Amino acid sequence: AGGWLQFLESNDNLAQDQYGQASFASLTTFLQGTIKTFTYVPVTTELGWRSTFVAGYLEDTIKLLPNLELRAGIRSESTDGWNASHGRAPVYGFTNGVINSTPTTGSAALTTNRAKFLPEPRVGLSYDPFSTGKTVVRASFGLHHALLDTLDYRLDQSAPFNTIYSTSGTVANPTSGTASVSPSTVQPDLSTPSVLAWTLRVEQQVAPNTTLTVGYVGSHGYHQILSEDLNEPASVVLPNGTIYYPTTTKANPALANTTSWVSQGSSSYNALEVDLRRSFAQGFQLRANYTYARNLDDGSAWNTSVSANTPAFVEYPNNPGLDWGPAATDIRHLAAINGSYDLPFGKNHRFLGDAAPTMDHLVSGWTLSAIATLESGFPFTPQLGYNPTGSGDTRNPVRPNRNPGFTGPLYAHGSTAQRVAQYFNPAAFSAPAYGTVGNLGRDTLTGPGYDDLDLSLSKTTHLNERIRAQFRAEFFNILNHTNLGTPAETVFSSGPTQGTIANQTAAAVLSPTAGVITSAATSRQIQLGLKLLF
Numbered sequence: 001a002g003g004w005l006q007f008l009e010s011n012d013n014l015a016q017d018q019y020g021q022a023s024f025a026s027l028t029t030f031l032q033g034t035i036k037t038f039t040y041v042p043v044t045t046e047l048g049w050r051s052t053f054v055a056g057y058l059e060d061t062i063k064l065l066p067n068l069e070l071r072a073g074i075r076s077e078s079t080d081g082w083n084a085s086h087g088r089a090p091v092y093g094f095t096n097g098v099i100n101s102t103p104t105t106g107s108a109a110l111t112t113n114r115a116k117f118l119p120e121p122r123v124g125l126s127y128d129p130f131s132t133g134k135t136v137v138r139a140s141f142g143l144h145h146a147l148l149d150t151l152d153y154r155l156d157q158s159a160p161f162n163t164i165y166s167t168s169g170t171v172a173n174p175t176s177g178t179a180s181v182s183p184s185t186v187q188p189d190l191s192t193p194s195v196l197a198w199t200l201r202v203e204q205q206v207a208p209n210t211t212l213t214v215g216y217v218g219s220h221g222y223h224q225i226l227s228e229d230l231n232e233p234a235s236v237v238l239p240n241g242t243i244y245y246p247t248t249t250k251a252n253p254a255l256a257n258t259t260s261w262v263s264q265g266s267s268s269y270n271a272l273e274v275d276l277r278r279s280f281a282q283g284f285q286l287r288a289n290y291t292y293a294r295n296l297d298d299g300s301a302w303n304t305s306v307s308a309n310t311p312a313f314v315e316y317p318n319n320p321g322l323d324w325g326p327a328a329t330d331i332r333h334l335a336a337i338n339g340s341y342d343l344p345f346g347k348n349h350r351f352l353g354d355a356a357p358t359m360d361h362l363v364s365g366w367t368l369s370a371i372a373t374l375e376s377g378f379p380f381t382p383q384l385g386y387n388p389t390g391s392g393d394t395r396n397p398v399r400p401n402r403n404p405g406f407t408g409p410l411y412a413h414g415s416t417a418q419r420v421a422q423y424f425n426p427a428a429f430s431a432p433a434y435g436t437v438g439n440l441g442r443d444t445l446t447g448p449g450y451d452d453l454d455l456s457l458s459k460t461t462h463l464n465e466r467i468r469a470q471f472r473a474e475f476f477n478i479l480n481h482t483n484l485g486t487p488a489e490t491v492f493s494s495g496p497t498q499g500t501i502a503n504q505t506a507a508a509v510l511s512p513t514a515g516v517i518t519s520a521a522t523s524r525q526i527q528l529g530l531k532l533l534f
Contacts, residue, residue: 001056001057001058001059002056002057003054003055003056003057003346004053004054004055005052005053005054005055006052006053007050007051007052007053008049008050008051008052008053008149009048009049010048010049010152011046011047011048011049012046012047012048012049012152012156013044013045013046013047014153014156014157015041015044015156015157015164016039016041016154016156016157016158016162016164016184017039017040017041017046017164017261018040018041018044019040020038020039020040020174021034021038021039021040022037022038022171023035023036023037023038023039023394024036024132025134025386025394025494026385026386026493026494027385027493028494029034030297031174033171034170035168035169035170035171035174035470035492036168036394037166037167037168037256037392037394038167038174038175038177039164039165039166039182039381040164040165040174040175041098041107041157041162041163041164041165042123042161042163042165043163044162045088045161045162046146046354047082047084047088047152047155047156047161047162048084048086048088049083049085049151049152049155050083050084050085051079051080051081051082051083051149052079052080053077053078053079053147053149054073054077054078054079054457055076055077055078056075056121057073057074057075057076058073058074059071059072059073059074059122059372060072060073063244065264067127067128067129067131068125068127068128069125069126069127070123070124070125071122071123071124071125071126072121072122072123072124073123073195074119074121074122075119075120075122075123076116076117076118076119076120077115077145077147078115078117078118079106079113079114079115079116079119079147079148080111080113081109081110081113081115082108082109082110082148082151082155082515083107083108083109083200084107084109084155084492087105087106087107088235089105089106089107089108089109089155090104090105090109090110090155090158090159090160090161090162090185091103091104091105091106091109091110091111091185092158092183092188092258093111093514094188094301097251098214098251098252098360099183099185099230099231099251099252099255099258100252100344101181101252101254101255102159102160103160103183103185105160108188109151109155109186110182110188110190111188111189111294112188112189113232114189114190114191114192115145115147115148115192118145118192119143120142120143120144120145121143122140122142122143122144123140123141123142124138124139124140124141125137125138125139125140126138127154127457132337133205133300134204134205135202135203135205136202136203137200137201137203138199138200138201138202138203138414139198139199139200139201139235140197140198140199140345141196141197141198142196142198142516143194143195144194144195144196145192145193145194145195146192146193146194146195146317146499147192148190148192148193151186151190151261153302153303153378154184154185154186154259154261155184155185155186157184158183158184158185158261159181159183160483162385162517163181164181164182164183164184165180165181165182165256166180166181166182166256167179167180178179179184180254180255180256181254181255181256181261182255182256182257183230183231183255183256183258183259184258184259184260185230185258185259185260185261185427186260186261186262187260187261187262187347188265189434190225190261190262190263191223191263192223192263193221193222193223193224193225193263194221194222194223195219195220195221195222195446196219196220196221197218197219197349198217198218198374199215199216199217199218199238200215200216200505201213201214201215201216202215205206208281209275209278209279209280209281210240210241210276210277210278210279212275212276212277213273213274213275213277214272214273214275214277215272215273215274215275216271216272216273217269217270217271217273218269218270218271218356219267219268219269220265220266220267220269221227221265221266221267221268221297222265222266222267222391223263223264223265223332224240224263224264224265224266224267224297224298224299225261225262225263225265225302226261226263226264226265226299226305226314226320227259227260227261227299227301227302227312227313227314228255228258228260228261228262228264228313228314228317228320228476229258229259229260229313229393229395230260230262230315230317231250231251231252231255231256231258232250232251232256232257232317232389232391232393233245233247233248233249233250233251233389233390233391234244234246234247234249234251235316235318235389239440241438242437243316243436243437244436244437245389245390245391245435245436245498246435247285247498248390248391248392248498248499249268249393250304250391252505254267255394257391257392257393257395258396262300263509264320265294265297265298265299265320266297266298266324267296267297267327268294268295268296269293269294269295269296270293270294271291271292271293272291272292272293273289273291273293274287274288274289274290274291275288276288276289281342282344283341283342283344283427284339284340284341284342285339285340285341286337286338286339287337287339288336288338289335289336289521290333290334290335291331291333291335292332292333293330293331293332293500294330294332295326295327295329295330295331295342296324296325296326296327296330297324297327298314298320298322298323298324298325298442299314299320299323300327300328300329301328305397307328308328308379308486309325309378309379309381309447309486310326310328310379310380310381310442310443311381311383311397311442312395312397313393313395313397314397315397315399315437315442316320322442323442325379325441325442325443325444326379326442326443326444327443328378328443329378330378330379330409330443331376331377331378332376332446332527333374333375333376334373334374334375334376335357335372335373335374335375336371336372336373336374336469337370337371337372338369338370338371338372339369339370340367340368340369341367341368341369342366342367342368343366343367343368344474345363345364345366345479346360346363346364346365347360347364347366352364354397359488361461364461365459365460365461365462366457366458366459367456367457367458367459367460368456368457369450369455369456369457369458369478370453370454370455370456370457371453371454371455371508372452372453372454373450373451373452374449374450374451375449375450375451376446377446377447377448377450378446378447378486378488379443379446379447379451380443380445380446380447380487380489381399381440381442381443381445381447381489382399382400382426382429382440382444382489382490382491383396383397383399383400383489383490383491384396384398384399384400384431384432384438384488384490384491384495385492385493385494385511386437386492386493386495387497388400388431388432388433388434388435388437388438388495388496388497388498389435389436389437389497389498390434390435390497390498390499391416397436398438399437399438399440399441399442400429400430400432400438400440400491400492401429401430401431401432401438401439401440402428402429402439402440403427403428403429403430403481404423406427406428406429408425409425409426410424410425410428410445411423411424411425412424412425412515414490416484419439419448419452419517420516420517421449421516422514422515422516423484423487423515423516424445424514424515425515426486426491426510426514426515427483428512428534429491429492430508431492431495431496431508432495432496433496434496434497434498434503434504434505435498435504436501442532447484447485447486448483448484448485448486448517449483449485450485450521451478451481451483452476452477452481452521453478453479453481454474454476454477454478455474455475455478456472456473456474456475457472457473457474458470458471458473459471466534467509467532467533467534468532468533468534469529469530469531469532469533470529470531470532470533471500471528471529471530472527472528472529472530473521473527473528474526474527474528474529475524475525475526475527476504476522476524476526476527477523477524477525478524480523480524480526482520482523483520484517484519484520484521485518485519485520485521486517486519487515487516487517488511488513488515488516488517488518489512490511490513490514491510491511491513491514492508492509492510492511493510493512494506494508494509495507495508495509496508
């Protein structure tokens with residue numbers, strides 16, 4: 001049995017865009033100095049956040065049979081919510097589904113605390129079916145929660161204390177347009193992210209010092225945090241399933257786009273794991289493992305600054321499930337092999353065992369180690385450099401359409417230079433009609449894979465009974481293999497958008513960098529080291 005108690009105090013002065021941030025509709029308007037959206041915070045206020053976290057658990061291990069062991073337990077977590085000193089917690093409410101123009105302020109940022117009592121049962125089994133000690137079956141199941149302890153990141157940007165204003169203008173005068181408040185908020189009754197996890201593994205001794213493990217690992221997450229704009233214009237779903245925005249007027253015209261966290265996400269992970277281990281035998285150790293996995297969710301990032309290879313915002317907040325697809329970390333195949341070998345030279349070894357002391361110091365104590373990593377690429381999402389819906393959201397989560405007439409290979413093959421020049425064929429996609437959302441799924445393409453071999457040669461020398469010297473020569477990516485980064489995701493830089501007739505009939509312009517790769521992982525690196533241990 002055990003318990004845990006933590007008091008969180010976070011005094012923040014972290015208003016976003018304190019010096020202003022400009023977004024441009026296209027490369028052309030960027031070169032012209034015409035700003036689509038300029039966000040800034042003219043006045044900042046320090047906010048003090050407070051929360052208390054409490055957890056307790058009870059666990060027992062029972063030997064049900066000589067060859068069957070059960071470990072079971074219950075854990076409970078709770079918090080007193082997310083609170084602010086001096087009554088400075090802003091909460092944006094909703095009236096008939098429309099966000100209110102001004103927030104209410106009080107001591108609590110959440111109108112409903114859903115983390116008062118979070119029970120988490122856990123159970124595990126270990127079974128030796130043949131009572132030989134050479135075969136073990138292990139299984140487990142558990143419920144886990146991630147307590148919300150970083151809500152200040154979102155609420156530090158909120159009105160009325162750190163109000164973000166959104167306007168338009170020029171580089172010479174970025175605030176010349178009419179400014180509107182851009183709310184930064186969280187769902188008032190936010191739930192705690194939860195995960196159900198389970199495993200089943202069979203471990204078998206296949207030879208002395210050698211074991212093979214085959215396992216299945218799975219999980220299901222719910223109440224996951226998603227980033228959404230909760231002030232989009234009204235939309236409809238056409239008979240063919242296309243999402244159409246007939247207007248550019250926001251649900252609450254008094255506000256700009258919002259940056260909101262909601263607990264509407266879900267996730268799924270299923271994997272087959274194979275692990276082969278060989279412990280030291282004549283100075284040799286080896287481990288090889290392979291994972292075939294499928295990792296799905298409908299949102300992998302909370303903010304554009306950390307979204308990496310996946311969109312940070314939900315494309316269509318009225319139906320987050322349309323973003324269900326490969327997670328940002330969905331690596332389908334992953335193999336890793338690592339080993340070490342104590343070279344058989346010197347005293348008590350096969351070669352040069354009778355060498356003189358000076359020679360023995362030179363030839364003994366050497367170890368060769370290597371790690372090889374082979375993995376398939378990360379998923380990524382083709383995107384548009386503009387927003388055809390006219391929603392005013394410059395974060396552009398809208399994706400293109402699939403091109404039903406496309407034939408031929410989607411990915412480039414051949415030399416590295418050919419793959420770098422255009423990794424995927426942009427002809428596989430088409431620009432959505434004005435006011436509509438593209439039908440391409442999220443994270444539907446897979447980026448370049450990653451192959452790496454690292455090598456290490458080390459030598460340990462006993463200078464006397466208490467002092468040892470260790471020399472290491474490490475070679476990272478020793479084969480100097482080129483591992484390409486994620487290609488440029490923007491397919492069309494501009495196209496038809498909701499608005500004027502000219503906007504609606506504008507021709508789609510293919511981005512000149514569509515599919516171009518401009519980055520690669522680290523090349524070969526060599527590192528030498530010498531240290532004394534005493």
